[in-house]
Amino acid sequence: MDKSYIAPEVALRKLRAARGLQQTIYIYGATGYGKTELVRQYLSNRRYQYFSCREDREKPEEIFSFWPEREKGAGKPREKRNTKDQASVIVVDDLHLLKSEEGRAQILETIGRGEVWLILIGRSPMPLWLMQTYVKEGFLIVTEEDLRLKKKEIAEYFQRQQLSFTEEEAAYVWEQTQGNGYVVRHTALKMQEGKRPGPQLTQEIQEAFVDYLESCILVEWDSDLLEFLMKISVVEEFTLPMAELVSGDSRVSELLERALEAGNFLTCEEGVYRLRPELVGALRKRAAKVFGSDKMADYAYNAGLYYEMHDQIVPALVMFEQCGRKERVKDLLVRNARLNPGNGHYFELRRYYLQMREEEVEESAVLMAGMSMLYSLLLQEDESEYWYDKLKLFVQKTKGGQRREALSRLVYLDIALPHRGSIDMLEIMKRVPSLLFKRGIRLPEFSVTSNCPSTMNGGKDFCHWSKDDRKLAVTVGRLVERVLGRYGKGLVKAALGESLYEKGGDTYEILTLLTRAQMETEGSGMMEIEFAAVGLQVRLNVFHGEMQTAKALLGAFDGKVREQRALQLLPNIAALKCRLALYEGDRNTVETWMETAPDEKKEFYVMERYRYLTKVRCYIFAGAYLEAQSLLEKLRYYAEKFHRIYIRMEVNLLSAIVKQRMGGEWKEDFLAALKEAGKYHFFRLISEEGAAVKALFASAGRSFLEQELPDKEWFSRLLLETGEVAVRYPVYLKRQLAQMPDFCETALAILRLQAEGLSVNQISERLSMKAATVKYHTKENYRKLGVSGKTDAVLAARNLGIL
Structure with missing residues (x-):
């Protein structure tokens, strides 16, 4: 027994509860989580019988040869003795190894006997053969999550080991070990040798744990199950069809059913099976010895084929590279280059593209166009134009189908290269029809929105078109839709609807345009245009205070996207949902989304701009102003370099909010955003920021702003709209610095009574205090919560978990 072992408190509470109720308890978790040690510690001063299903696996009936028989005249199942201490305690360990029908029947017969308290221990969640009895009898269950040591418990364990450590080191160990007792103990032993927690020690311990799993755990499994898992270990997650293709079994x-019962190393969620990383390492190590590298390369190739068949290009490339199939790698790079950046994986695959020899790229018009697009996305305009010129030379040197392919790629780049902006787009569009229709050229796959919920601020910036939106919709609209074909269906109506929305146009006209755009795309158009139409309808409903309608619209579209497998839209749909949560001050949803947000500190990718701008708002909401400003400066650089007018206005506006809250110079950015928005007569870009912008208007002063802004009528309406949005969503991007310890019991009591709708006088009577005292605490509560009224205070307090 490890006397320095720290039993997880959650698990102990459940054991005590089961003991008190004399109720069967099932404890499960993967290797190393201290299941057996937990029970030993708890029963250290009690008599009990211990049985392990690991012993005598060839003769399982011998495990239960000394199993206590039912006492003569024992009561019916569920009858209890007078005291819990009179019951016999039986512990059955390694239940996942029990295959004997006789042994299983013995356990099932014992459950519910009043004279026996049964403790079952296994590695997997509730096995199927126990499920019916579990439902009938109602076991208590200690899960793997319950067995994880918390930060405090790891620190206590280190103290018992008389180790010197910092809070940061204890937190690091907890994060790296996920509370696994075996790994924590191994870490402590290494620390006694003078080593400190860090990446090097983590790697050393992980390798040792993999060795332990290979030598002690894998050998317990049936040979056919182990062979299958070794084959499938070339990937970390898979579906049933993929496992069939990879393994050939x-x-x-x-x-898989047997694997799930063998231990908590394999999970299944929505048809996707996942192997734990530590098990993957052990399986691959053993597979290398059993199968050899050539055979494992074959399994990796099978996995690559599966990924390729299902259009999962990135993992397919990884598999083909792993098994040394260079010709398949090049084929996939060409295939990816045929896709537009919204559907392709240019950024993820940049390493493969940039490693290609120039002579290889020059053999393919598709690859040259792909390289031009990739460099543009990497903000390297000169290199992008270099490959564009190479493609032009290729057109001059070739004939027939190759020339038509190259020419179609040139046309595509003329329209789509991000760094060129949209200033010359009208002239380009006028030239394109003669190329497409007279020379028999087809435009390659095209993306107008880059999967953003916007047409005016999608693949390129078209703010300057907004000034003549109605005229252009009539004169150029048909031409654009003709050139783009199915990629442009619904585009003109969606773009006009968005332009009118930004300029505060008639709600019903906007809604009509967006609805018709959506219907046009549903025929044979692109779902990305439909997303733009739906996204604008969501914004329209939010602006008018119809939050539930907005959520329902977005939720329905989300379901449709999943059904039709347009998965490239999901990240920005999730970002839009996060923006709705920000309006409601829903901290949990915002924090959950932030866990999946792209990491701009690691790398900045222009195709993530919508999510980056969402992340800036999340930073502001959390009070992380330096992080917000750092990301804004990257977005500012991108906006200037790629002529993104709308994003520049948005960046200036958000930057003003951040700088004002940090006490910096903010008016210059604010005025820049206002003046540029006024130039295009845009309202919603500003007014949608509601309470966050209202504070800037108040700080700057109306008279000062009227002197700076020439269009007084536009400014007056902007103030009115911003105020209305601020009233509808009072906690949007509010500074919420208060926490529970900031409030005394009296202040909290007043907040709770306000939430019930009581007035100041009613509260003073209820709490037996003067009205002036209630008013004082109320004022302090408002100050701490950063609000100015009762409704906002109650909402903010609930969002912070204070109420």
């Missing part, structure tokens, strides 16, 4: 379904 027709019994995959049965094997």
